[in-house]
Amino acid sequence: MKRKIGLLYGGKSAEHKVSMQTALAVTKALNYDKFEIHPIYITEEGEWIKGAQLNAPAENVKALEFTSNTLPSPEFSPTVFKAEEGPLDVIFPLLHGPNGEDGTVQGMLELLNLPYVGNGVLASSAGMDKIIMKNIFAQAGLAQVNYLSFIRSEWDRDQDNAYDQVENDLGYPCFVKPANLGSSVGISKCSSRTELVEAFKEAFQFDRKIIIEQGVTAREIEIGVLGNDDAECSVAGEIVPKKDFYDYKAKYEDGDTGLVIPAEITTEQYETLKELAIKAYKALDCSGLVRADFFLTSDGKFLINEVNTMPGFTPFSMFPLMWKHTGVEYPQLIERLVDLAIERHKEKQKIKYTF
Missing domain, CATH: 3.30.470.20 (ATP-grasp fold, B domain)
Incomplete structure (x- = not known):
């Protein structure tokens, strides 16, 4: 009997496009004699849309971008994790970044008691x-480079103090990153105060917390x-x-x-x-x-x-x-x-x- 796999991809995240490429690659690699493939697409606005069962690899990313105007289930419901014959056997979250890789989706799948690929709630969020990591x-x-972290409200209250701390404790070059994002989104390398100021502004666009790491x-x-x-x-x-x-x-x-x-x-x-x-x-x-x-x-x-x-x-x-x-x-x-x-x-x- 074929295993029924729910491919969960897209997501409300700056890494949405990366997830789409991943999903496309997986549809091309899966053995359709062994698995039933049930696509579940999350739009950039956070809509959940279950597509028709795939009987062959998707031709391109566009083929995986369903819209709520043409298919049912535009909002999340546990029914997105069911095939016509019953529950899906395993969910494969191909989600990168917040709202998918951070323990949120994993927590929902735990509540539904569904098997899913990858890390659990704690490991995903940390x-x-x-x-936190x-x-x-x-x-x-474990040995690491030196680092500092700030939340947006701290920075808003005293920006110069934040920059002074970085220069005194870490020096240049340093790297400024959003705390909760991957794929190198929002990351800047800084070699001066001017670059540091712009890097803080850039990173805070993507998260309320940022981390600054000493260059090595x-x-x-x-x-x-x-x-x-x-x-x-x-x-x-x-x-x-x-x-x-x-x-x-x-x-x-x-x-x-x-x-x-x-x-x-x-x-x-x-x-x-x-x-x-x-x-x-x-x-x-x-x-x-x-x-x-x-x-x-x-x-x-x-x-x-x-x-x-x-x-x-x-x-x-x-x-x-x-x-x-x-x-x-x-x-x-x-x-x-x-x-x-x-x-x-x-x-x-x-x-x-x-x-």
């Missing part, structure tokens, strides 16, 4: 909020983690930006970045990297998948940058590419994640909720 990593003893001269090394309680790691990869840093345009538009897979690191460094990645995975109580991003300094020290609980997931994204070089092809990776989702859901059914 992994999305860079400030870094605080947890610090508690776990280092290589950018990433590794994929896959599994539930017994997680395993892929080969490592290296990001080689041709610009100052790996921004949104370099990631998704102009391809102005080199990816080296496997990364040229020693066996000892790779073993250390795996150990640190699993430590971070467990610190956030992750499940399913993450891409763990590190800096490798000139003296051979790894500093954890962040983990991404729903990393870029097209066949050309770093996470699937690292697993491909590890021996797991893209369609196999998707099937493995579905199996992990069902495994975790079965494990949760053992929990006693009455006393």
